Amino acid sequence: MAVLSGFWSLPHKNLVKRLEGAKVGAWIDSMRASSPTRAKSESQEKRYWILYHPSALNTFEQITYNSKGKQVVVFLDYDGTLSPIVTDPDKAFMSRKMRATLKGIARHFPTAIVTGRCRDKVYNFVKLAELYYAGSHGMDIKGPTKSRSPKQGNNKPVLFQPASQFLPMIDEVYKVLLEKTKCVPGAKVENNRFCLSVHFRCVDEKSWAPLAEKVRLVLTEYPQLKLTQGRKVLEIRPTIKWDKGKALEYLLESLGYENSSDVFPIYIGDDRTDEDAFKVLRSRGQGIGILVSSVAKETDASYTLQDPSEVEQFLRRLVEWKRSSSVKCTEL
């Protein structure tokens, strides 16, 4: 038996090692692809891609035409969408211009921030009490604490935390990861409350594979947690079937649009985790998904914007369009 187990276990172990190695390699490739350091030039590929995912600025009239008679609801990712990507995650501030525009958006449309960040942290960046906030990839949802306009009464309180039983485990893994990664220069572990982020942005690329391997090894002890990739970040979260797409559906339901065809959700995001929301909109056949990217990427979004400054322009045009259409209505 000993001979038999020795005979089988050795190649099996090697195979598992090779498979796990492939997994770490795939995470790294995917992180690289999701946050390219250089924008590709106006390649053939990009020109072709833009035909299928046109600019939301160039097609603005078509978008607003399609939303006619429907309630526009705005969903916004934070990092890379409202704020530019920066090396220090604690300094991902939104511009004053963006905040002013966002305030205008919230005055005219129900608006939600849907982010991988901890809800309190993103609130401290945005500081607008009239918005919905879905932190930790939608696992921590809270409604506005201030009504959007003086005309509105108090909103029904919304608070939804589908992963609360995972809090002690997330805290434990946070401590383990801090310890295991402290020897890797530039590595940073961020506690996003119901999920964690291990940042690779300031780590020398030669150390990416060993760092990813450390994270993988920690996770083998916690089968109830899974790993996803973002922009130079590995994200650890509970295996529950909950993501930004589910959060979008939950918020539409809370707003009373569960089975309604009178709603036009607009979701803007830049990351892989936003694809869950784009997919939901596609399958509902409602509203639009807008990917923020200056390079060609595989996406379920229908439209694109290049960067946060284009996001700001698009949101400002939405405010202006809404204002002018309200004026036209009162003039009639």
Ligand SMILES: O=P(O)(O)OC[C@H]1O[C@H](O[C@H]2O[C@H](CO)[C@@H](O)[C@H](O)[C@H]2O)[C@H](O)[C@@H](O)[C@@H]1O
């Ligand atoms: O869902 P999001 O709002 O896009 O949040 C996803 C992650 O965003 C943050 O990391 C990203 O932005 C950082 C600041 O620009 C950047 O340094 C990092 O490389 C990016 O991955 C945030 O720090 C993470 O916790 C979020 O999960």
